[in-house]
Amino acid sequence: xxxxxxxxxxxxxxxxxxxxxxxxxxxxxxxxxxxxxxxxxxxxxxxxxxxxxxxxxxxxxxxxxxxxxxxxxxxxxxxxxxxxxxxxxxxxxxxxxxxxxxxxxxxxxxxxxxxxxxxxxxxxxxxxxxxxxxxxxxx
Numbered sequence: 611x612x613x614x615x616x617x618x619x620x621x622x623x624x625x626x627x628x629x630x631x632x633x634x635x636x637x638x639x640x641x642x643x644x645x646x647x648x649x650x651x652x653x654x655x656x657x658x659x660x661x662x663x664x665x666x667x668x669x670x671x672x673x674x675x676x677x678x679x680x681x682x683x684x685x686x687x688x689x690x691x692x693x694x695x696x697x698x699x700x701x702x703x704x705x706x707x708x709x710x711x712x713x714x715x716x717x718x719x720x721x722x723x724x725x726x727x728x729x730x731x732x733x734x735x736x737x738x739x740x741x742x743x744x745x746x747x748x749x
Contacts, residue, residue, distance in 0.1 A: 614675040620665035625657045628673050632684055639677040640742055648719035649736055655712040656686040656732045664690025664730055680738040687731040
């Protein structure tokens with residue numbers, strides 16, 4: 611069941627607003643400050659990628675979150691054509707690269723990252739650690 615939905619203009623200005631909505635929701639679900647930093651970083655990268663690469667004529671980015679059985683699921687979707695995830699996964703970065711780390715960052719701070727519709731939909735999941743209090747958050 612989806613507990614939080616939002617639609618944001620596909621501009622950099624709205625990345626912060628969308629990221630903060632997800633982080634606030636994660637806090638209400640029982641995630642610690644440290645885990646919400648990871649969530650903010652992961653969802654921030656997904657949102658920034660949606661704005662930069664999926665922004666079709668200043669379209670919209672949709673964000674949906676659900677929380678069930680201790681797992682936060684976040685879906686970020688855009689109106690773009692997507693990308694070849696196979697090419698991105700095998701591409702080697704230059705040693706002095708300053709860009710192109712978004713997917714690696716998402717994967718390092720989230721428990722799972724999946725791409726659908728050629729990357730126009732990104733699903734991020736973060737689980738509460740064992741023994742953490744599970745909250746019944748709703749937006």
